[in-house]
Structure formats: C-alpha cells, structure tokens
Amino acid sequence: MDHHIDRHYDEALNSLKQQILLMGSKVEVMVSDCVRALKEKDTKLAERIMETDRAVNALEVAIDEQCIELLARYQPAASDLRFITRGLKIVTDLERIGDLAVNFAQRVKELVEQGAPPVDVTKMAEIVQKMLKDSFNAFVEGNAEKADGVFKHDDAVDEMTKKFVNELIERTASEPGLIKTAFPTTSIIRYLERIADHATNIAELAIFMIRGRDVRHGGPK
Amino acid sequence: MSAITCKELNFYYGNFHALKGVNLNVSEKRITALIGPSGCGKSTLLRVFNRMNDLIIGSRAAGDVKIFGEQILGDGVELTGLRKRVGMVFQRPNPFPLSVFENVAYGPRIHGLKRGGGLERTVRECLESVGLWNDLKDHLKENALSLSGEQQQRLCIARTVATRPDILLMDEPCSALDPQATARIEELMQDLKSNYTILIVTHNMQQAARVSDDCGFMLMGELVEFGDTNRIFTAPADKRTEDYITGRYG
Numbered sequence: 001m002d003h004h005i006d007r008h009y010d011e012a013l014n015s016l017k018q019q020i021l022l023m024g025s026k027v028e029v030m031v032s033d034c035v036r037a038l039k040e041k042d043t044k045l046a047e048r049i050m051e052t053d054r055a056v057n058a059l060e061v062a063i064d065e066q067c068i069e070l071l072a073r074y075q076p077a078a079s080d081l082r083f084i085t086r087g088l089k090i091v092t093d094l095e096r097i098g099d100l101a102v103n104f105a106q107r108v109k110e111l112v113e114q115g116a117p118p119v120d121v122t123k124m125a126e127i128v129q130k131m132l133k134d135s136f137n138a139f140v141e142g143n144a145e146k147a148d149g150v151f152k153h154d155d156a157v158d159e160m161t162k163k164f165v166n167e168l169i170e171r172t173a174s175e176p177g178l179i180k181t182a183f184p185t186t187s188i189i190r191y192l193e194r195i196a197d198h199a200t201n202i203a204e205l206a207i208f209m210i211r212g213r214d215v216r217h218g219g220p221k
Numbered sequence: 222m223s224a225i226t227c228k229e230l231n232f233y234y235g236n237f238h239a240l241k242g243v244n245l246n247v248s249e250k251r252i253t254a255l256i257g258p259s260g261c262g263k264s265t266l267l268r269v270f271n272r273m274n275d276l277i278i279g280s281r282a283a284g285d286v287k288i289f290g291e292q293i294l295g296d297g298v299e300l301t302g303l304r305k306r307v308g309m310v311f312q313r314p315n316p317f318p319l320s321v322f323e324n325v326a327y328g329p330r331i332h333g334l335k336r337g338g339g340l341e342r343t344v345r346e347c348l349e350s351v352g353l354w355n356d357l358k359d360h361l362k363e364n365a366l367s368l369s370g371e372q373q374q375r376l377c378i379a380r381t382v383a384t385r386p387d388i389l390l391m392d393e394p395c396s397a398l399d400p401q402a403t404a405r406i407e408e409l410m411q412d413l414k415s416n417y418t419i420l421i422v423t424h425n426m427q428q429a430a431r432v433s434d435d436c437g438f439m440l441m442g443e444l445v446e447f448g449d450t451n452r453i454f455t456a457p458a459d460k461r462t463e464d465y466i467t468g469r470y471g
Contacts, residue, residue: 004467004468005469005470006468077426077455077466078455078456078462080467081454081455082455082456211456212455212456
C-alpha cells in the first residue's frame with residue numbers, strides 16, 4: 001500500500017488496523033474455544049473465555065477512541081474514511097460476538113453438569129467459524145471475494161438453526177427428561193446463528209470499505 | 222442545464238502545455254470545486270472561462286468552451302460582455318481604494334446605471350446579498366480599505382454580483398481569511414448558489430468537500446476525475462484522486 005505523506009497519520013492508521021486485528025483475533029479464538037470447550041467438556045476453558053471478554057471490551061473502547069481521534073485530527077477521506085468509519089462499526093459487532101461467546105461458555109458449563117447435547121452442532125459451528133474468519137479477513141485484507149463467500153453461508157446457518165430447534169422441540173415433547181440438555185443446546189444454536197449474523201454484518205462493512213457500496217438491507221453487492 | 226461546457230480544451234503558456242484535453246460540464250446553480258496540487262492547471266482552467274489568461278503574453282487556448290451554449294474562445298468574442306457575465310473573486314480581497322458605495326457601484330455605472338436611476342437600489346441589494354448591508358449602511362462613504370479582511374472579501378463578491386453575472390469564478394476566495402470568516406464566506410456561497418453558478422478553485426480539500434456539489438480533481442494539466450462531491454470524497458474511482466485526497470504518495 002502507498003504511504004501517506006504525513007508519517008504520523010500513517011502510523012495512527014496502522015495502529016488502528018493492528019488494534020482491530022487484535023480484537024478480531026481474540027474474538028475468533030473465543031468462539032473456537034467455545035466449540036472446543038463444548039466438545040471436550042472443558043469448564044476451565046469456558047471460564048477463560050469469560051476472562052478474555054474483559055480484554056475485548058477494553059479494546060472496543062480503545063478502538064472507538066482511536067477512530068474519533070483520527071476523524072478529529074486528520075479529516076480523513078475516501079478509503080481512509082471508509083476504513084475508520086467501518087472500524088467504528090465493526091468493533092460493535094466484534095464486541096457483541098464476544099458477549100455471545102461468553103453466553104455460549106456459560107451454557108457449556110451447564111451442559112458439562114447436565115449431560116451431552118442432544119444434537120451435534122459441530123458442522124454448524126464449523127460454518128459459523130469460517131464465516132467469522134472470512135468476514136474478518138475480508139475486512140483487514142480488503143478482500144471482497146472473501147466477503148462475498150460469507151453471504152452464501154448465512155442462509156445455510158439459518159436453515160440449520162430451524163432444523164435443530166424443531167428437532168429439539170419434537171424430541172423434548174416425547175422425552176421430557178431431555179429438557180435439561182435441550183435448553184442450553186437450543187441457546188447455543190441461537191448464539192451460533194447470531195454470531196453468523198454478526199459475521200454477515202462484518203462482511204457487509206468490508207464490502208463498503210473495499211468497493212464504496214453499501215450492501216446492507218439488500219443493496220446491490 | 223450546463224452553465225459551462227468544455228470539450229478537448231488545451232491551453233499553452235508559450236511551449237508549456239498547461240491544460241491537456243479537458244472535458245467538463247459545469248451544471249447551472251451548483252457549486253463546483255476544482256482541486257489539485259499547485260501547478261496542476263486549476264486556476265488556468267478557471268481563468269479560461271472569463272478569458273483572463275488573455276492578459277498573459279504567449280498564452281493560447283484551443284478547443285471548445287461554451288458559456289450557456291455560446292462559444293467563448295476565438296477572436297470575435299466581446300470580452301467586456303463575457304466578463305460581466307462571468308465574474309471573478311480573487312484570492313486576496315482587492316477592493317478599489319474608493320468608498321464602499323463606489324466599489325459596488327463601479328461595475329453597474331460602467332454599464333450605464335446612474336444615481337437616481339436605480340444605482341442606490343442595486344448597491345443596497347448587492348450589499349444585502351452578501352450580508353454587509355446592516356453593518357455598512359451607515360458607512361457607505363468610508364474607504365473600503367478600512368474594512369476587515371472578511372468584509373473586504375464580501376465587498377468584492379458584492380462588486381462582482383453587481384453586474385448581474387450568471388457565473389461566479391472564485392480563486393481561493395478564503396485563503397487569506399481566518400477559519401470563522403472562511404465559514405461565513407462558505408455560508409454566503411451556499412446562499413448565492415440559488416442565483417449563480419459558482420466555480421471555486423481551492424487548495425483546501427475540506428473546503429471543497431464542505432461547499433461543493435460537484436468536484437473535479439486535476440493533475441498535471443489533466444482533469445483526472447469529475448463527479449458528485451460525496452462520491453469523490455468517499456469513493457473516488459481513480460487511484461490518483463484517491464492518493465491525493467488521502468494524502469498518499471506512490
């Protein structure tokens with residue numbers, strides 16, 4: 001990438017990018033740790049996820065401040081303006097994913113006490129993790145093709161959510177004893193669906209940043 | 222309607238090729254900004270539109286430039302009429318060393334308007350249109366050079382609009398003013414837009430972003446990109462525009 005004439009501006013933008021990268025990678029690890037904790041019934045890992053969330057929240061505040069400072073001091077334009085304003089929005093999505101990961105981890109702890117989940121969400125979790133990784137990479141690498149791929153998976157995740165939730169409702173109707181594991185499992189499925197929605201938001205933000213076109217709410221991609 | 226239409230305009234200072242094949246449409250009653258680094262040709266382009274460059278020995282324009290459909294290049298053009306129709310405001314306020322009243326009355330008087338024949342009304346209307354009337358109505362006989370920089374620039378705008386032009390050319394009109402005076406001149410430009418087509422050259426990119434409806438980026442005599450200001454400042458199509466407005470170098 002070409003450099004700015006103002007070296008300090010260049011450094012401030014790079015620093016912002018690094019902070020967003022750091023926040024995004026922490027959130028990605030939180031989600032993958034949730035899936036691992038569920039698979040390995042690891043309550044200690046679930047607790048560590050909750051601790052990571054504090055760092056993610058602090059990063060959200062720090063990145064917000066950096067963005068505002070850049071806007072106030074440098075009056076950015078064009079791709080810089082798109083990067084900074086989308087950065088302000090992306091941290092909100094990342095922070096929400098962090099919160100969902102914390103909820104996920106709490107449900108994992110409940111499941112470790114109550115028994116194994118009645119349905120296998122591994123495949124769904126893999127898709128959601130890929131969506132998150134691709135949307136975030138699209139943003140930091142400026143890779144629109146990766147963002148395009150994310151949209152295709154969102155419908156599949158919605159379908160899986162519907163299928164799993166219906167299955168759990170039917171099974172708990174015939175096996176009431178299943179309620180203790182079905183309830184946290186349903187929550188986990190919902191969290192994964194919402195993480196996929198946030199990943200889709202991030203992909204939309206990435207498209208705007210790269211192509212300068214707003215594709216939210218059905219706008220042309 | 223296009224106020225200015227420019228096709229394949231080339232301009233030379235002697236052997237120096239200052240404008241290279243410029244094509245441009247300036248829309249009526251909008252503010253159009255020209256931005257670009259020093260020496261890119263934006264002031265030269267501005268001065269083509271009222272033939273101010275004719276004053277420079279060895280300069281030469283070739284191409285097709287029309288003001289509201291009328292060709293303005295070539296020998297047969299009546300320059301006093303053109304400059305009445307296409308007024309100009311300069312970088313530094315340059316009032317005549319005359320009274321406030323005489324500065325505004327100067328142009329209309331040349332064009333035949335007399336005291337008692339509507340001259341006073343014209344002066345008043347022009348001073349009102351630039352927001353000076355209330356401050357200066359009791360000081361019309363004072364020398365214009367005693368005014369503040371901002372008042373002088375407003376007076377120069379009043380002097381320009383006094384000849385009832387269609388187009389106002391502004392060459393860095395705020396570069397000698399402080400930020401507050403600049404903001405007030407920018408507000409005045411927005412008010413004037415309903416009656417005039419304004420073409421402004423500015424080094425201040427934030428000013429171009431704030432005041433203009435359309436914006437053109439020039440580089441080494443070429444008009445690299447032209448379009449809606451919102452688009453130019455958020456998602457320019459040409460990398461050279463992007464690099465300039467984000468302050469990058471290749």
